[in-house]
Amino acid sequence: MADPQTPPDTANIPSGPVVVFDNVSIRFDVKPVLENISFQVERGQQLIILGPAGTGKSVLLKLVDGLLEPDSGTITVFGENITRMRETDRFKLRNRIGMVFQESALFDSLTVEDNVAYRLNEERVPRDESHRRVEEVLNFVALPTAISKFPSELSGGMRRRVSIARAIITKPDLILYDSPTGGLDPITSTTIVELVVKQRDVSHTTSLLITHRLQDAFTLATHRFNVEADKMEPIPNGGIEDSTKFLVLNEGKIVFEGSTEELVHSEDPWLKQYLS
Numbered sequence: 001m002a003d004p005q006t007p008p009d010t011a012n013i014p015s016g017p018v019v020v021f022d023n024v025s026i027r028f029d030v031k032p033v034l035e036n037i038s039f040q041v042e043r044g045q046q047l048i049i050l051g052p053a054g055t056g057k058s059v060l061l062k063l064v065d066g067l068l069e070p071d072s073g074t075i076t077v078f079g080e081n082i083t084r085m086r087e088t089d090r091f092k093l094r095n096r097i098g099m100v101f102q103e104s105a106l107f108d109s110l111t112v113e114d115n116v117a118y119r120l121n122e123e124r125v126p127r128d129e130s131h132r133r134v135e136e137v138l139n140f141v142a143l144p145t146a147i148s149k150f151p152s153e154l155s156g157g158m159r160r161r162v163s164i165a166r167a168i169i170t171k172p173d174l175i176l177y178d179s180p181t182g183g184l185d186p187i188t189s190t191t192i193v194e195l196v197v198k199q200r201d202v203s204h205t206t207s208l209l210i211t212h213r214l215q216d217a218f219t220l221a222t223h224r225f226n227v228e229a230d231k232m233e234p235i236p237n238g239g240i241e242d243s244t245k246f247l248v249l250n251e252g253k254i255v256f257e258g259s260t261e262e263l264v265h266s267e268d269p270w271l272k273q274y275l276s
């Protein structure tokens with residue numbers, strides 16, 4: 001690879017939005033989960049998805065990754081309509097997307113190295129190259145000594161780092177984070193948020209990120225990664241990261257879409273209550 005610190009090669013991404021939902025609906029049995037959802041994510045943007053439990057946030061990410069198909073509407077990713085795509089094409093598309101699943105979703109029987117190299121092994125990348133890339137990416141997530149360990153030997157925060165390493169090893173054009181800080185204590189959560197900010201600011205990868213912690217969402221929106229100092233810092237003068245946008249879902253519908261400033265100044269009573 002693919003030094004994880006260099007920006008992805010975006011030459012093969014057509015210009016225009018990276019993700020477009022046009023009037024997308026999905027139901028399970030008779031239960032509507034997402035209804036008439038339309039939004040788009042521009043290249044280099046970070047879309048933070050908020051909303052109460054069970055409102056369809058994870059389903060939305062799975063639709064982007066082609067793991068679920070909508071009942072109606074159209075989803076375009078990298079300029080391609082993925083709505084009724086053949087599985088082989090969908091597989092190729094997924095190779096360009098890094099997914100950080102809820103609760104890490106590591107394979108317990110595989111070492112950290114084999115978890116992180118999973119996609120490289122699928123692509124039959126030679127073992128020495130794969131090993132080098134795993135080392136690089138584990139350095140990026142500040143976990144170089146965990147390479148031979150099994151997930152059960154790691155803390156929750158370390159497992160989350162491994163999961164991020166696995167998602168970024170292919171240098172994806174799009175990263176989907178499903179609750180990367182879910183279930184972690186506040187201090188560990190901040191270290192994971194710092195890693196997400198680092199990945200965002202070093203590589204400028206487009207991303208969608210679900211979080212239940214409003215504090216994490218606002219940290220993402222108000223901080224940047226200082227490469228020289230190798231740490232996250234607040235944007236000076238109360239600045240806002242302007243590539244950050246918010247989407248708030250409630251009961252399967254979009255109740256807010258816009259910038260950080262628009263979110264915090266919204267007069268919508270439900271939103272004010274949710275954010276309080």
Ligand SMILES: Nc1ncnc2c1ncn2[C@@H]1O[C@H](COP(=O)(O)OP(=O)(O)OP(=O)(O)O)[C@@H](O)[C@H]1O
Nearest residue numbers: 028029033051052053054055056057058059060212
């Ligand atoms: N494969 C599935 N089959 C049936 N129902 C499903 C499936 N996936 C999700 N659901 C249902 O869809 C609804 C939305 O689920 P989803 O996981 O997207 O919510 P969420 O907003 O991510 O919730 P949380 O914040 O708790 O993670 C829930 O009622 C869930 O039970």
